Amino acid sequence: MAVDLQVRLGSLVLKNPVLTASGTFGYGVEYAGYFDVSRLGGIVTKTITLEPREGNPMPRTAETFAGMLNSIGLANVGADCFIKEKLLPLEPLDTAVMVNIAGSSPDEYEKVALKVAAHERVDALEVNISCPNVNKGGLAFGTDPEITREVVRRVRETTVKPLIVKLTPNVTDITAIAQAAVEGGADALSLINTVLGMAVDIETRRPLLARHVGGLSGPAIKPIALAKLYQTVRAVSVPLIGIGGIMTWQDALEFIIVGATAVQAGTLHFVDPCGAVKIIEGIKTYCDEKGIGDLSSIRGSMEDGGA
Amino acid sequence: MAVDLQVRLGSLVLKNPVLTASGTFGYGVEYAGYFDVSRLGGIVTKTITLEPREGNPMPRTAETFAGMLNSIGLANVGADCFIKEKLLPLEPLDTAVMVNIAGSSPDEYEKVALKVAAHERVDALEVNISCPNVNKGGLAFGTDPEITREVVRRVRETTVKPLIVKLTPNVTDITAIAQAAVEGGADALSLINTVLGMAVDIETRRPLLARHVGGLSGPAIKPIALAKLYQTVRAVSVPLIGIGGIMTWQDALEFIIVGATAVQAGTLHFVDPCGAVKIIEGIKTYCDEKGIGDLSSIRGSMEDGGA
Amino acid sequence: MKQHRMRLIEQNQPAPGIMRMIFKAPDLARNSRPGQFVQIRVTDTFDPLLRRPFSIHRTHSNGTIEILYRIVGRGTRLMSRTRPGVRLDGMGPLGNPFQTEGNFSTALVVAGGMGSAPAFMLIDTLLKTGKSIHFFWGVRCDDEFFHLEWLRSSGVELHLACERGDTGHQGLITDILEPMMNRYPDSKGFVCGPKPMLEKMQRMIRTFPIPWEVSLEEKMACGVGVCMGCAVRVGQKIQMVCSDGPVFDLREVDFGS
Amino acid sequence: MKQHRMRLIEQNQPAPGIMRMIFKAPDLARNSRPGQFVQIRVTDTFDPLLRRPFSIHRTHSNGTIEILYRIVGRGTRLMSRTRPGVRLDGMGPLGNPFQTEGNFSTALVVAGGMGSAPAFMLIDTLLKTGKSIHFFWGVRCDDEFFHLEWLRSSGVELHLACERGDTGHQGLITDILEPMMNRYPDSKGFVCGPKPMLEKMQRMIRTFPIPWEVSLEEKMACGVGVCMGCAVRVGQKIQMVCSDGPVFDLREVDFGS
Numbered sequence A, B: 001m002a003v004d005l006q007v008r009l010g011s012l013v014l015k016n017p018v019l020t021a022s023g024t025f026g027y028g029v030e031y032a033g034y035f036d037v038s039r040l041g042g043i044v045t046k047t048i049t050l051e052p053r054e055g056n057p058m059p060r061t062a063e064t065f066a067g068m069l070n071s072i073g074l075a076n077v078g079a080d081c082f083i084k085e086k087l088l089p090l091e092p093l094d095t096a097v098m099v100n101i102a103g104s105s106p107d108e109y110e111k112v113a114l115k116v117a118a119h120e121r122v123d124a125l126e127v128n129i130s131c132p133n134v135n136k137g138g139l140a141f142g143t144d145p146e147i148t149r150e151v152v153r154r155v156r157e158t159t160v161k162p163l164i165v166k167l168t169p170n171v172t173d174i175t176a177i178a179q180a181a182v183e184g185g186a187d188a189l190s191l192i193n194t195v196l197g198m199a200v201d202i203e204t205r206r207p208l209l210a211r212h213v214g215g216l217s218g219p220a221i222k223p224i225a226l227a228k229l230y231q232t233v234r235a236v237s238v239p240l241i242g243i244g245g246i247m248t249w250q251d252a253l254e255f256i257i258v259g260a261t262a263v264q265a266g267t268l269h270f271v272d273p274c275g276a277v278k279i280i281e282g283i284k285t286y287c288d289e290k291g292i293g294d295l296s297s298i299r300g301s302m303e304d305g306g307a
Numbered sequence C, D: 001m002k003q004h005r006m007r008l009i010e011q012n013q014p015a016p017g018i019m020r021m022i023f024k025a026p027d028l029a030r031n032s033r034p035g036q037f038v039q040i041r042v043t044d045t046f047d048p049l050l051r052r053p054f055s056i057h058r059t060h061s062n063g064t065i066e067i068l069y070r071i072v073g074r075g076t077r078l079m080s081r082t083r084p085g086v087r088l089d090g091m092g093p094l095g096n097p098f099q100t101e102g103n104f105s106t107a108l109v110v111a112g113g114m115g116s117a118p119a120f121m122l123i124d125t126l127l128k129t130g131k132s133i134h135f136f137w138g139v140r141c142d143d144e145f146f147h148l149e150w151l152r153s154s155g156v157e158l159h160l161a162c163e164r165g166d167t168g169h170q171g172l173i174t175d176i177l178e179p180m181m182n183r184y185p186d187s188k189g190f191v192c193g194p195k196p197m198l199e200k201m202q203r204m205i206r207t208f209p210i211p212w213e214v215s216l217e218e219k220m221a222c223g224v225g226v227c228m229g230c231a232v233r234v235g236q237k238i239q240m241v242c243s244d245g246p247v248f249d250l251r252e253v254d255f256g257s
């Protein structure tokens, strides 16, 4: 008996729980030469904003130990161009398409959501209130429960499609933000976005990122992501999508055991472009070997005490 | 012209800026067989509490990618035994001794400070309001500006010796806590303590730490520590001690360039017991090669723009 | 208790999944005693980050030391790919050794699985004292046995057990040990192996009042007693396996469950 | 554009601090064009984490490819210790090649420092087109030159400059290029080298209206155009060095400063 990897995020059924994280998989087809993208549970696009954005000054990335910093600054083609040019290549793909959106005001979130959600190839919206790399919106919104509730409420009014709200780890109490997002109408939460970080070149005495601080991702942050998920699982009852340093199927299973319904891999793609498929295969094998017929039987099954 | 590595923390003069981080260097003499501890700028002891503590259930440590989790739970011999047994071996050492203290109430902080600060071998106190591994006190105190101010004020009343307050990164805005600590009377701040993290064994489906979550340390958290330091430098004017993932002299210099007066190395000792001495040597060589006569000329000298 | 740049001379595979490394490390070889261990840094990079603890398997008068390890995870996998000529950074000897001196005529050495790693250096040392040695060795599959010829020719009395295979008793080593124990009243016991075996041994020896030393394993960070990570309750007190142990009085260990 | 398990056949040091790796990677060798690059994963562990981009230095009909790299940091240091037999994971060929076809009779190939890495494959390709080739090669110290004999014997016109040493002009390669440029009106230029040299070249060619292609370097994460990390402004537009480049029209590049 092979395991059924199907999972549900609100009204959306995914064929498996492995998604790509926003900003690390382009507009969904750039890795098509490396593997069959239709094998994924879903893809999450780069964040789309109302107007096109060039992004932050260079340099925008830096490697750190078992991690990387980025300060891309939501560089994207803008909602109109996205709808006109980027959705078409996704038509033939047999996988869920989730569009990540952001704005610099609740109003802008609403506007971009209205534009994007209307398109039938869009299966769900992921609302990014957690980007550390922009001055307005982004992280500032995601650290305040009131604004979080307001932004989510506004986006909620634009669509009946599943609404995922993406949370930042850069807060004292992630559960307060999680609850606010659910109150605003989120069908699911995804966490974590990147952790605020920095690196310095000691020869030039300049920060490695032009914008000084950026977002840390990769294996380094996996323990942080798991702890935030662990806290959030106990605070809300909507499905959660685990993100942060997932590089292997073992990593993905850690998140599922703690309570994630699905996972997103980001930095992984840069290290191993076919890594997401290996995660799907690995989860399958694990379940088959252990006689697990359905992921729900291990989701949130973590027991007490040390390993 | 060889560089003068001397730095000041309030009234305390350190021969160099390299200190050991609390909980990673025992009571100061355990590594004596590996190198001459007197070469250090100073040592910070394991956290001392009023009563002896056995610590948390096992397992208490787990390795993560470029990092480790610990949930030691402030295991220590207690203030009385510390004073009676652990200070004596430090007498002959030509290095500053800083005693890290914690309590489960402002009252307890005051009591342990009173006991410890009175001893003449104690050069400074480091007040731990940021331990993620205990239920009362610790992290909970360090995330609240009011309690932070109160705890520091109480400890301040017990001594004129330099008071360092150790901050947690697990907050939305570290500058609010930093300011509160300074208002309470801190002469210096040290940051960061560990980042809340978690790991799971997918075979047993149990957390790797018996207490589920613990504190992440090591190279993985260096970018986070630098970002928190960067924020704090702009918010307060007392000397800052940079901590978090410092493994090499290059790492230490990153913190100094961002604005740290001194640094502490923690997890480093487990990887390379003589690592702290190598940091001192490396800083010296760097300064000599660049004609830097005094660390203050590069402290906080970070310029704008990408490297 | 020092840091050594141990030059790898040879690496081989005495049994499936089990590797033996032979290092040139004269200081370490000279100063090590059975039951002590070495903390090895497996890479120059920071992943894997922490050192890995390994019992000293054997030392030789030519300044070499051996460790014996099972490939279980990322660290040991990396180690197994290390080629001769490379120097690995090892801290040691760490911990307290078995006490091989004393007024006993027979040594009962009981090893389960990788417990054979410290057992060989223990046997080497006991052989020099002239005591008679009974080696109770249990493994999962009999292809994990090695050096049997040498053990026999050295005069060691062998008692073997395996869960799968044809060599010795088919089952647990404690099965053969239990009925035999009482034959050696003037003896001292030494045990190393997996936790379930140690717990069973602790129950078994209640009524057999010879001294029993056990070598414990716990996850370690520092290996020198500063991090308080490897705590175990022994005789009502919290002790550190790395610096108070790894050798303890088996009767006093609190296995928790 | 694929992932390859490239088997390292040989690694040698053509000049101090500079290494050459020769891999067996038939697919990659067949499909690569000059100016393209490969993203190499330098370790199985997660430190260093990201792949490292290297120009394809040469390809051979026996299915091998070469890269030439300077040891500058943690990744290249690890690479320099990799031994023959090991397979490294390489993604490629990535990026857009130099355009070696066209109505020009002379190719001016200008390389500074490690710019020689792509220059050799470019020269190999140009040699097949029968165009006359002038190779302007500048280095810091003249022990960084290699293959000079082969270049000369292949009919490449060599112009060398070094800041230290006795070979060629003592100074920058742009010093000798500038006064010579106008001699070749029917030519096309190809440049690769450090940013200051490229900026200087951009100023120099203002009044010399032949086409000039440049190969740029930026820090990269993905190498395939998804992370938006390697942005550069070219002709008023933001372009990605990895997927829109690394070869651009030198005149259009905005060097920022």
Ligand SMILES: Cc1cc2nc3c(=O)[nH]c(=O)nc-3n(C[C@H](O)[C@H](O)[C@H](O)COP(=O)(O)OP(=O)(O)OC[C@H]3O[C@@H](n4cnc5c(N)ncnc54)[C@H](O)[C@@H]3O)c2cc1C
Pocket: B062, B063, C037, C048, C050, C051, C052, C053, C054, C055, C056, C067, C068, C069, C070, C071, C072, C073, C074, C075, C076, C077, C114, C117, C118, C216, C217, C218, C219, C220, C246
């Ligand atoms: C004092 C002592 C002596 C030991 N002697 C030997 C020996 O001679 N031969 C041998 O094969 N093994 C021995 N071990 C166990 C050995 O240390 C582990 O098998 C090894 O650390 C596994 O590393 P890994 O990276 O392959 O596994 P991983 O599972 O990837 O390691 C992850 C982390 O867990 C720790 N860990 C994993 N298993 C163990 C374990 N059983 N005990 C302690 N820590 C563990 C690792 O050190 C590392 O920090 C000894 C352990 C101790 C404490």
Ligand SMILES: Cc1cc2nc3c(=O)[nH]c(=O)nc-3n(C[C@H](O)[C@H](O)[C@H](O)COP(=O)(O)OP(=O)(O)OC[C@H]3O[C@@H](n4cnc5c(N)ncnc54)[C@H](O)[C@@H]3O)c2cc1C
Pocket: A062, A063, D037, D048, D050, D051, D052, D053, D054, D055, D056, D067, D068, D069, D070, D071, D072, D073, D074, D075, D076, D077, D114, D117, D118, D216, D217, D218, D219, D220, D246
């Ligand atoms: C398209 C392209 C082709 C290249 N071709 C060659 C070549 O043929 N030969 C060669 O020697 N070098 C080449 N480089 C530069 C080479 O990628 C770097 O020297 C190498 O990544 C340094 O890695 P490190 O770990 O040793 O250095 P570190 O400084 O430790 O690396 C830290 C991070 O910075 C990045 N980085 C450092 N220097 C550079 C650089 N100059 N350009 C881009 N990223 C950098 C690394 O990739 C890594 O992510 C090329 C770069 C690009 C973008």
Ligand SMILES: Cc1cc2nc3c(=O)[nH]c(=O)nc-3n(C[C@H](O)[C@H](O)[C@H](O)COP(=O)(O)O)c2cc1C
Pocket: A021, A022, A023, A024, A046, A047, A070, A072, A074, A100, A128, A131, A166, A192, A193, A194, A216, A217, A218, A219, A221, A243, A244, A245, A246, A264, A265, A266, A267, A268, D221, D227, D229
């Ligand atoms: C280069 C890069 C760009 C990113 N861009 C976005 C983005 O546009 N929107 C967003 O919500 N998250 C963005 N992220 C965050 C990721 O989606 C993800 O939350 C984070 O990287 C943690 O996951 P990882 O460790 O698997 O990469 C970006 C991450 C990286 C590395």
Ligand SMILES: Cc1cc2nc3c(=O)[nH]c(=O)nc-3n(C[C@H](O)[C@H](O)[C@H](O)COP(=O)(O)O)c2cc1C
Pocket: B021, B022, B023, B024, B046, B047, B070, B072, B074, B100, B128, B131, B166, B192, B193, B194, B216, B217, B218, B219, B221, B243, B244, B245, B246, B264, B265, B266, B267, B268, C221, C227, C229
């Ligand atoms: C095993 C361990 C025990 C620690 N115990 C304490 C402690 O008792 N008190 C304290 O203030 N910090 C404690 N810390 C935190 C360190 O002092 C330091 O803030 C943290 O580890 C980050 O620095 P590093 O990355 O250099 O280790 C401990 C850290 C570790 C790894």
Ligand code: FES
Pocket: C219, C220, C221, C222, C223, C224, C225, C226, C227, C228, C229, C230, C231, C240, C241, C242, C243
């Ligand atoms: S491993 Fe640190 S105290 Fe034992």
Ligand code: FES
Pocket: D219, D220, D221, D222, D223, D224, D225, D226, D227, D228, D229, D230, D231, D240, D241, D242, D243
């Ligand atoms: S490196 Fe990612 S877009 Fe170029």
